[in-house]
Amino acid sequence: MMYKECENPDKICFQKKLGLLTPKGIVRLVDIHDIVYINAERSYCKVNLNDGDEIVVSKPLKRFESKLCEGKFIRCHRSYIVNKIYLVGFSKSAKSIKLMNGDELPCSEQVLKELIEEVML
Secondary structure, eight states, rough: OOOOOOTTTTSSSSOOOEHHHHTTTTTEEEEEEGGEEEEEEETTEEEEEEOEEEESSSSHHHHHHHOOTTTTTEEEEETTEEGGEEEEEEEOOOOOETTTTTTTTOHHHHHHHHHHHHOOO
């Protein structure tokens, strides 16, 4: 199953902060639990935080995916990685997930199916 506990020491499962280098050369230290989702836009990614702030980073989504723990973050779509603690709902018909902040993001059919199986009684 794709939602196993993180065993890879290279991943930042238990690290509290993540350093994000902005295109202006500023390093922002962000609490990992504050990351709601990350979305890819061309050669940049936007890291969306729970306070509504958005940090643009010149790293590909694949780089985040390789560093963030699968047990806490999921790649729900080719352009999105989501922190599972902010999930509040799913829409099978719209193939989307709803987040605590009100955002609705696209989700692949396979990931949506696995998420629903994981949380349903």
